[in-house]
Amino acid sequence: MPNYQYPSGSVLYRDLQHGLPLITRGRGVFLQDAEGRKYLDGSGGAAVVNIGHGVREIGEAMAAQAAKIAYVSGAKFTHYPVERLAERVASFLPFPDGKVFFLTSGSEAIEAAIKLARQYWVERGKPKKYRVISRFPSYHGNTLAALSLSARKHYQETFRPLLIQSHKIPAPYCYRCPWGLAPPACRLRCARELEKKIVKLGPESVSAFVTEVVGGSSTGASVPPPGYFEAVRAICDKHSVLLVVDEVMTGAGRTGEWLACHHFGLVPDVVVMGKGLTSGYFPLSAVAAKKELVDAIRRRGHNFLHAQTFAHHPVGCSAGLAVLDYMEKHDLLARCERAGDVLWRRLEPLFSRPHVGDIRGLGLLVGIEFVKDKKRKTPFPRGKKYVEKFMAAAIKNGLFLWPNVGHAGGADGDLVMVAPPFVIKDREIGLLRDKIASTLDEMEKMFP
Numbered sequence: 001m002p003n004y005q006y007p008s009g010s011v012l013y014r015d016l017q018h019g020l021p022l023i024t025r026g027r028g029v030f031l032q033d034a035e036g037r038k039y040l041d042g043s044g045g046a047a048v049v050n051i052g053h054g055v056r057e058i059g060e061a062m063a064a065q066a067a068k069i070a071y072v073s074g075a076k077f078t079h080y081p082v083e084r085l086a087e088r089v090a091s092f093l094p095f096p097d098g099k100v101f102f103l104t105s106g107s108e109a110i111e112a113a114i115k116l117a118r119q120y121w122v123e124r125g126k127p128k129k130y131r132v133i134s135r136f137p138s139y140h141g142n143t144l145a146a147l148s149l150s151a152r153k154h155y156q157e158t159f160r161p162l163l164i165q166s167h168k169i170p171a172p173y174c175y176r177c178p179w180g181l182a183p184p185a186c187r188l189r190c191a192r193e194l195e196k197k198i199v200k201l202g203p204e205s206v207s208a209f210v211t212e213v214v215g216g217s218s219t220g221a222s223v224p225p226p227g228y229f230e231a232v233r234a235i236c237d238k239h240s241v242l243l244v245v246d247e248v249m250t251g252a253g254r255t256g257e258w259l260a261c262h263h264f265g266l267v268p269d270v271v272v273m274g275k276g277l278t279s280g281y282f283p284l285s286a287v288a289a290k291k292e293l294v295d296a297i298r299r300r301g302h303n304f305l306h307a308q309t310f311a312h313h314p315v316g317c318s319a320g321l322a323v324l325d326y327m328e329k330h331d332l333l334a335r336c337e338r339a340g341d342v343l344w345r346r347l348e349p350l351f352s353r354p355h356v357g358d359i360r361g362l363g364l365l366v367g368i369e370f371v372k373d374k375k376r377k378t379p380f381p382r383g384k385k386y387v388e389k390f391m392a393a394a395i396k397n398g399l400f401l402w403p404n405v406g407h408a409g410g411a412d413g414d415l416v417m418v419a420p421p422f423v424i425k426d427r428e429i430g431l432l433r434d435k436i437a438s439t440l441d442e443m444e445k446m447f448p
Helices: 056-068 080-091 106-123 144-149 153-162 189-201 228-238 291-299 314-329 332-352 386-396 426-446
Strands: 023-027 030-033 038-041 099-103 131-136 167-170 206-212 242-247 270-273 285-289 356-362 365-370 402-408 412-418
Touching: 038 426, 056 314, 080 099, 080 285, 080 314, 099 106, 099 314, 106 144, 106 206, 106 242, 106 270, 106 285, 106 291, 131 189, 144 153, 153 402, 167 189, 189 206, 189 228, 206 228, 228 242, 285 291, 314 332, 332 356, 332 365, 332 426, 365 386, 386 402, 386 412, 386 426
Parallel strands: 131 167, 131 206, 206 242, 242 270
Antiparallel strands: 023 030, 030 038, 099 285, 270 285, 356 365, 365 412, 402 412
16 A cells, blocks of 8 residues: 655655545545545535535536636636626625635635735825734735734744734634633723724724634634624724625635624625635635725726736636535525534533533534633643644544644644534534544543
8 A cells, every 4th residue: 555655655745744544535524545444524624615525516517617618818808607606606795796806725815805905095096005904813824925914823933034014913712812801891802902003003004904704723713702893894994994804714604604794794895715615626716895996996997906827717616606506406504504503512512521621613613622721721732732632533533623723822722623514414413523522532541
């Protein structure tokens, strides 16, 4: 049997230290490797696979489009799949007449959104507005500008000389509130920090505030307290700052709504999507902007100053259309909401486990945070590599989840994301919970 581990073979694996299972097929919520072992994909990869693995209709739609026209330059031509997918995405945006630009990754889409915001202000005759504010902890991608906006010290350290300057405020991460407060007594201090930062930098210099709606893996699906986004929207309006929301992980139904914005009545200026937009069947992301932003550019006789070879890719857009069709045909949005309720009820008893500090989330996006001391919320020291050992035990038990570290102070902190495909059945949710519980049994022996 081949050894799929660096330096064997010609693949530059991200993990240079360990061998990897060779996955040969997937169906529903399960993956199978070349040796016949099955894995319950409890996080849909990186919260990507919304409709499940192995849906034949999606592959057939992509093949049919590739047989017609696989690629044209989106700068000089358009085609039916992009026109139709843009119309579909626009139909569930929180603002009317949205304009949608398709790329191939969340990182690229974040970069495009930042550039759009900057160009908008230049075209409006306000070239001093260039600064971007984001939050910590957060994650917006691995390209240099997106990484600059993120707050993951362990990702940034090596590349710090290359990163652009960005400005950050605390995220609404109530489990680890930096002031030791809790809503409603906190009076949304985390939101008020945005106005303090804008005033400190000078409103005339701030272009945009980039934020996740429900936290991704950096805060383990933390949900903002009531009133948070009402305050943020009002602050952005007051100081003429564009509100850019990162829905790469939460968009396309992951929280039980097409966009997490809808849970909060939030109307941003720009929405960034990815991941579940094609359920992983093709790399596709999107930047959706209010029409008024694009109109400001067109009125000056200019074009959007962003290009990418595979923008508006016909096969990718056909995959997106097929996925949205499949979701509507099988009512997967409602199924996600219902399955999220079942998942929560099954996971809630895990609060009693000694290492489980918190379980939180919305829909089928749930974070489980592990701690050494539950009362004090003390994280395990990073050197203990708790979540890495948890993942090794979970994979051995036939379970895959999405891990993260560094959210407790920038270095320490261990959590996993539970984000299974929407097609997960109740008995499979029970199996998922049982596999997490048995993995915790092993961890309690390693960390008594």
